[in-house]
Amino acid sequence: MERFFRLKEHGTNVRTEIMAGLTTFMTMAYILAVNPIILTPTGLDWTAVFLATALAAGIFTIAMGLFVNFPVALxxxxxxxxxxxxxVIASAATDEPISPAMGLTAVFISGIIFIILTVTQIRQMLITAVPDSLKHAITVGIGLFITVVGLKNSGLMTIAVSSFTDIPAGKFTPVTGNETVMGLGSFTDGTVVLTVxxxxxxxxxMVLRVPGAILWGILGTTVIGIISGQVDVKEVFTDKTWVPDFGTLNxxxxDFAGVFEVGLVTVILTFTFVELFDTFGTLVGTANRAGFMKNPEEGKKKVGKAMFVDAIGVSGGAVLGTSTVTAFIESSAGVAQGGRTGLTAVTTGICFLLAIFLSPIVALIPGAATxxxxxxxxxxxxxxxxxxxFSDLVYAIPAFFIIAFMPFTYSIxxxxxxxxVTxxxxxxxxxxxxKGKYNVHWLMWVxxxxxxYRYVFMGGE
Incomplete structure (x- = not known):
């Protein structure tokens, strides 16, 4: 392991990497439950989506660790x-409904486009094209984005809306009078208290500098949740998904013919556009946090290889039967825990594969902990x-927009x-x-x- 992952060279060891990998897994394990919930209304089978999610996350995260030696999970x-x-759902009432198979085909094609963009080095040019201040702003923006995700999922933050249409109960409050758009959650809610x-x-x-602080905190919170009744242990023994049914896998x-008949070009371009920036932001933000960008050449090479694995993951996930596979911002939790090499990613990937057989146990980790x-x-x-x-407004204003728009529009x-653009x-x-003080790379113009074009002619969709 030392020779393969170059642990000493990166200032880490096996124990730290494994702890970091477990931390990353626990912070993103929610996707195993959430992804099937989101995709089953399209007509896909819950078990099939669960298996596809676990397999895709496991296989491509391990690939990231082995081939890139990078602590990022997908x-x-x-x-x-x-x-x-x-x-898919919105098209059901139209004359030309889009089937789940067509949707998966669109994802697959967007993955092929990514592979081409990566092989031709176009995606890698982003690393050189984007100024350093904007790269650091991406890291900060993702940090705030992650914070908002955590606050919203825990109920610590409420978001005021005008109606309750298609909105989970308990997560939002209605707009009445002069209420703020965002507010503090109720401390009569057990999940809010457990989060605090x-x-x-x-x-x-972390203040006591305990190794694996985030992981131990998650585990400790789970125990507290069990003791306080916030976590129902009985579910582990009554759940019937211990033995996976791989026969359900999509x-x-x-449906390539259907894609071109219906005309999903806009959908394919949207998948490609959003994934392009999401992945770039996640990889650069994580690389910055891990210290790889201190050596620009090494950082560019590392992120470039990671982009290729990510591109393969997009199409590979569609083959398995799930929506776009991408680098997860929650990988930052493992990096914050000390993860610096691919051993962190391999550990996370193995956990996802084991989760196929241990899904009820994974479900025990309360949302408050993650x-x-x-x-x-x-x-x-x-x-x-x-x-x-921030002393130069040419950098300061775009950097601020990046930091502000990520969490407040809920989109990297x-x-x-x-x-x-700014x-x-x-x-x-x-x-x-x-007189030419600032360098504007041609790719930034493109x-x-x-x-x-996306926001004006495609409505930002």
Whole structure:
């Protein structure tokens, strides 16, 4: 392991890497339960989606660890799976309904496009094209995005809405009078209280510099949840999904003819566009946090290889029967725990494969524990804010937009999009005034045009 993963060279050891891998798994294990819930209304079988999710996450995360030696985990992405479901469900009432097979075909094709963009080095050019201040802003923005995810999932943060249509009960409050858009959750809610306990527990362990603080905090919170009755242990013994039925798997469930008949070009382009920026943001943010970007050449090479595995994962996940597989921002939890090599990813991947047979046990981890872990990771990722050049408004304004738009619009892609367009405009104006002080890579112009086209002519969809 030392020779293969170059542990000493990266300042880590086997124990730290395994603990980091377990931490990453526990913070993103929710996707095993959430992805089937989101995709089954499209007509896909729950068990089939669960198995596809676990297999895709396991296989491609292990591949990331073995072939890239990078502590990043992959799984079907939140947001992209919701978009997949909305496209299929919304088409049901039309004259040309889109079947789940067509949706999976669209995902598969977007993966092929990614492979081409990666092999031709176009995706890798982003690393050189995007200024350092914007890269650090992406890290900070993702940190705040993760924090919002944790706050919302735990109920610590409520979001005011005008109606309760298709909204989970207990997570939101109605708009009445002068209520704020976002508010504090109720402390009569057991999940909210357990989240606060988890935050304090993880925080104390980190202040005491306990190795594996986030992981031990998650496990400790799970025990507290069991004792307090927040976690029902009986489910482990009554759940009937211990033995997986691989016969239900939607392997190679494609309909190429249907895709071209219905015309899913816009859908394919949307999958491609959102995944392009989401993955770039996640990989660069994680690489920054892990210290790989201190050596720009090494960082570019590492992220480039990671992009190729990610591209393979997109199409590979579709072959297995799930929506777009992407690098997970929750990988930052493992990096914050000390993970620096592919052994972290391999550990996480193995956990996903084992989860196929241990799904009831995985389900024991309360959402409060993983939500608290994500909030703490947000604290750690905020440290990159000091690397942003706020003294120069050409960098400061786009960086701020990236940081603000990611959490407030609930989209990594939105944040990066607004940051890119703003930088191109301001840097161009700045060059007119200061005679070419700022470097605007040609790829930034291309991306700016694509961003404008997407939001103006595609409605931001």
């Amino acid at each position: 799984a079907p992405g939140m947001g992209l799976n919701a978009y997949f479901a909305s496209v 306990v988890a935050l304090l527990l993880i925080g104390i362990l 392997f190679w469930h494609f 939500a608290a872990a994500l909030i703490i990771v947000g604290v750690l990722m905020m440290q990159s804010v000091k690397e942003i050049d 892609a939105n944040g990066i999009s607004f940051g890119i 930088y191109v405009v301001l840097a161009t104006v700045g060059n007119l005034a200061k 991306l700016a045009v694509l961003v404008i």
